[in-house]
Amino acid sequence: MSQSRGIADPPQTLAQAAVDSVTVAGRASARPARRRASTRQRLELTLLLGPALVLFVGFVLVPIAVASWYSLHEWNGFGPLSDFVGLRNYKHALSDTVFQHAILHNLFFAALTLIVQLPLALGIAMLLNRRLRGRGLLRLVVFAPYVLSEAIAAVIWLLILQPDGFVDTVMRAIGLGGLVHQWLADSGIVLYTLFAVITWKYIGFGIILLLAGLQAIPNELREAAALDGATPWRTTRHIVLPLLGPTIRIWVFLGIIGSLQLFDLIWIMTLGGPAGASTTMATYIVDRGFRRYEFGYGSAVSVILFVICFVFALAYQRFALRRDVAGAVTRAVG
Amino acid sequence: MRRIPTRGVLAIVAVAAAAAPIAACGSDNGGGGGSSTSAKQPSGPVTLTWWHNGTTDPLKGVWQQAASGYHAAHPKVSIKVQPIQNEQFTTKVPLALQSSNPPAIYQQWGGGQEATQIRSGKVMDITQATSPWIKQIGQAATGWQVDGKQYGVPFSLHIVGFWYRKDLFDKAGITSPPKTMADLNADIAKLKAAKIVPIAIGSKDRWPDAFWWEYFALRECSTDVLKQSMTAIKLDDPCFIKAGNDMKAFMATKPFQSGFLGTPAQQGAGSSAGMLANGKAAMELQGDWEPSVMAALTKDKDLNSKLGWFAFPAVAGGAGDPSTTLGGGDGFSCTVKATAACADFLKYIDSAEVQKKLVSSGAISLPVNPDAASAITIPAVNDVLDYSRSASYIQTYFDIALPTSNGQALDDAVANFFAGKGSPDSIPKSVNE
Numbered sequence A: 001m002s003q004s005r006g007i008a009d010p011p012q013t014l015a016q017a018a019v020d021s022v023t024v025a026g027r028a029s030a031r032p033a034r035r036r037a038s039t040r041q042r043l044e045l046t047l048l049l050g051p052a053l054v055l056f057v058g059f060v061l062v063p064i065a066v067a068s069w070y071s072l073h074e075w076n077g078f079g080p081l082s083d084f085v086g087l088r089n090y091k092h093a094l095s096d097t098v099f100q101h102a103i104l105h106n107l108f109f110a111a112l113t114l115i116v117q118l119p120l121a122l123g124i125a126m127l128l129n130r131r132l133r134g135r136g137l138l139r140l141v142v143f144a145p146y147v148l149s150e151a152i153a154a155v156i157w158l159l160i161l162q163p164d165g166f167v168d169t170v171m172r173a174i175g176l177g178g179l180v181h182q183w184l185a186d187s188g189i190v191l192y193t194l195f196a197v198i199t200w201k202y203i204g205f206g207i208i209l210l211l212a213g214l215q216a217i218p219n220e221l222r223e224a225a226a227l228d229g230a231t232p233w234r235t236t237r238h239i240v241l242p243l244l245g246p247t248i249r250i251w252v253f254l255g256i257i258g259s260l261q262l263f264d265l266i267w268i269m270t271l272g273g274p275a276g277a278s279t280t281m282a283t284y285i286v287d288r289g290f291r292r293y294e295f296g297y298g299s300a301v302s303v304i305l306f307v308i309c310f311v312f313a314l315a316y317q318r319f320a321l322r323r324d325v326a327g328a329v330t331r332a333v334g
Numbered sequence B: 001m002r003r004i005p006t007r008g009v010l011a012i013v014a015v016a017a018a019a020a021p022i023a024a025c026g027s028d029n030g031g032g033g034g035s036s037t038s039a040k041q042p043s044g045p046v047t048l049t050w051w052h053n054g055t056t057d058p059l060k061g062v063w064q065q066a067a068s069g070y071h072a073a074h075p076k077v078s079i080k081v082q083p084i085q086n087e088q089f090t091t092k093v094p095l096a097l098q099s100s101n102p103p104a105i106y107q108q109w110g111g112g113q114e115a116t117q118i119r120s121g122k123v124m125d126i127t128q129a130t131s132p133w134i135k136q137i138g139q140a141a142t143g144w145q146v147d148g149k150q151y152g153v154p155f156s157l158h159i160v161g162f163w164y165r166k167d168l169f170d171k172a173g174i175t176s177p178p179k180t181m182a183d184l185n186a187d188i189a190k191l192k193a194a195k196i197v198p199i200a201i202g203s204k205d206r207w208p209d210a211f212w213w214e215y216f217a218l219r220e221c222s223t224d225v226l227k228q229s230m231t232a233i234k235l236d237d238p239c240f241i242k243a244g245n246d247m248k249a250f251m252a253t254k255p256f257q258s259g260f261l262g263t264p265a266q267q268g269a270g271s272s273a274g275m276l277a278n279g280k281a282a283m284e285l286q287g288d289w290e291p292s293v294m295a296a297l298t299k300d301k302d303l304n305s306k307l308g309w310f311a312f313p314a315v316a317g318g319a320g321d322p323s324t325t326l327g328g329g330d331g332f333s334c335t336v337k338a339t340a341a342c343a344d345f346l347k348y349i350d351s352a353e354v355q356k357k358l359v360s361s362g363a364i365s366l367p368v369n370p371d372a373a374s375a376i377t378i379p380a381v382n383d384v385l386d387y388s389r390s391a392s393y394i395q396t397y398f399d400i401a402l403p404t405s406n407g408q409a410l411d412d413a414v415a416n417f418f419a420g421k422g423s424p425d426s427i428p429k430s431v432n433e
Helices: A010-029 A039-070 A088-095 A097-130 A136-149 A150-161 A167-175 A190-214 A219-227 A233-261 A264-269 A281-291 A295-319 B010-015 B059-072 B086-098 B111-118 B134-144 B166-171 B181-193 B207-220 B224-234 B237-250 B273-276 B288-293 B340-349 B354-360 B370-375 B379-390 B405-417 B425-433
Strands: B045-050 B077-083 B105-108 B153-165 B283-287 B306-312 B323-335 B394-395
Touching: A010 B134, A088 A097, A088 A295, A097 A136, A097 A190, A097 A233, A097 A281, A136 B077, A150 A190, A167 B059, A167 B086, A190 A233, A219 A233, A233 B153, A264 A281, A264 B105, A264 B207, A281 A295, A295 B323, B010 B306, B045 B086, B045 B340, B059 B077, B059 B340, B059 B354, B086 B105, B086 B111, B086 B354, B111 B323, B111 B405, B134 B273, B134 B323, B153 B166, B153 B273, B153 B340, B153 B354, B153 B379, B166 B181, B166 B306, B181 B237, B207 B237, B207 B283, B207 B323, B207 B405, B224 B394, B237 B405, B237 B425, B273 B283, B283 B288, B306 B379, B323 B340, B340 B354, B354 B370, B394 B425, B405 B425
Parallel strands: B045 B077, B045 B105, B323 B394
Antiparallel strands: B105 B323, B153 B283, B153 B306, B153 B323
16 A cells, blocks of 8 residues: 555645654754854755745645634635634534544554555565566566556446456356355445455555565575574564564555545445445545535544544654664764 | 436546645635626627536537537637536536636536535626526526526426336336336336346435435425425425335335445446346436436447336325426536626527537437427437426425535435435434534
8 A cells, every 4th residue: 555545645645744844853953063054055955945845835734724724614615714613623523423434444444454465465475575487477467456546446346346247257157156245335345345456456565565675685694594494484583574674664654544545446436335334534525525515624524634644654653663764864864 | 416427437537636625725715695797898809718517429519519609600709618527516616616717607507506606706697698588498597596696507407207118118017107106116016026127226326316215205295395495404394204204115125226325327337327228127217318328338229219208106195296306407607707708608508509409419308498399309308308398396406406515415314324324304304404
């Protein structure tokens, strides 16, 4: 699961950008004794940082501020912001069962991502890291769905999963007719169906990431372990997995953020239905904002989503990624 | 909105990138209420930008012709055509009306949504400009009025009713379309006995569900109650709960295809329209646009001859007039960016010339200009038109007639009801809250 899950998934960019800004601040305070920069250096800084800073302020900070301001109003998107309601939109959102369920659905996806996708991606990556025939082709096959746009993947699966569609026909043909379900119409199953499609779409990214991590592990270590008589399992457990740690932690981060912001695929396949059974926070925002013209309320919900992602990103950065990014974040490099 | 069919599979993609622009766009523009008709009458050449949802032919072609036809007759007025995917209007129009540069002419479905948009102060009041000719399109124009003022003009009418396949009705031994709910239930039993799916419905999209409940409400509630409820934005008459009870009883007969909650209305052969087009279901409660949607979803060139149409059956004991009809239409609004030429252009669109072209090309099925009715070729569509003329009252779809947020809440409540969540009284309650 990656950053490109949403075509223009803003809250994610927001969270990352915010993380970046923290980085910048941290770096500045970490070098107090530096002598004053020369004019040339200042010019360089302005030139190099200026454009990015302008974009960052214009497309990240200002929208956050504006959305927070909208969220304090009851506003249908037309006319002036006149109806100040304070925190009512937030109270309303947090007490709305549809939104509560949307949060739970996001957490459901995040949990399944860790429980199902991680072992799966790890297993396949290890398999594909061995010498075997057709390895290049297999890697291509596994990675192909990730290259598809999420919208296209959604439409393809919508057609495949329709009643008496491809999936049902195949299952009946191989004698699994009893397991055929209303994949997208049954509110008890729809989340699992969607998770399967998401896994199909994003597992390739995890595998490629982990493959890269695996290849960075020096062969000498494995050889040394083998000479010392370590079984393959022990080599995996005590050498490969620890050295893959940074890659896994990054993948977990991307996976969870992606799960919190699921939108395109679900919007196209189910519109959050049936009866809200697959609503996520992002589909809820679009539904309330653009379909119902409740823009103030929609802004409040998007601020809530932003806060959730932001807090998670910071906490994860602070506690899980700390070692991996030490040097890059906590100290000035070079 | 969907009143004009979205053809083909990929109609949905549009909204994808939406979540954040909620926050990102729009500056505060002052001014509530519509601006008056003091439209400028410039001497120099003007260019009017026109947002319409005709992204595919035939509608796309007819609108292009209309734009160049008008320009030929009025060389000073150029019309810049900008086709926009149907689903994108929901996001684009609010942002455009909040900006300082809205299009001069844009797609308008009227009703409560129009009333909501007028609060931007950017929609032009064209009451005076249209008063000399608006009568020729009859009752239809009222759907585009707010507080008695004309803020938009329709170019096509919509009527919701049952499309059915005569071949499947024959196969099940049904000789004439049902007139009452009892007939309909009997026919459903016959179709089931013949192993035919009686009714297809596209519940994934939610709005087809609303057609059902709204029709039951039309049969249970008197016309006065309907009118008052729409104005008051309160559905507190007990007849609305009776409509839910009717719906519940009807659904207990399991009339729909299996897995209907996940079925889209118009996308692909597996959609409800596709099922009807390919003979996989015998009926669907849908708008007059159904034949053109179905044509794109089947290889059957002879489809139109197999199609029949009948009105929603009478409900025994209901206070509603059985000839009230659920419907709506498509139209356009001018913004304050436009000049007086805009209203004149809308007049041109409603002229017999353009209206006939719209109908004969298959772009629309029901014209607002009665002179264009002769261009209708599909027999069943003529039945729809006849019925609409005899209708005692045409109730605009509730989700359009009500302000947007209430209307969409109603659609959601009905969709939940179809999915087994909620009760007959939760539906009217969703609007009243």
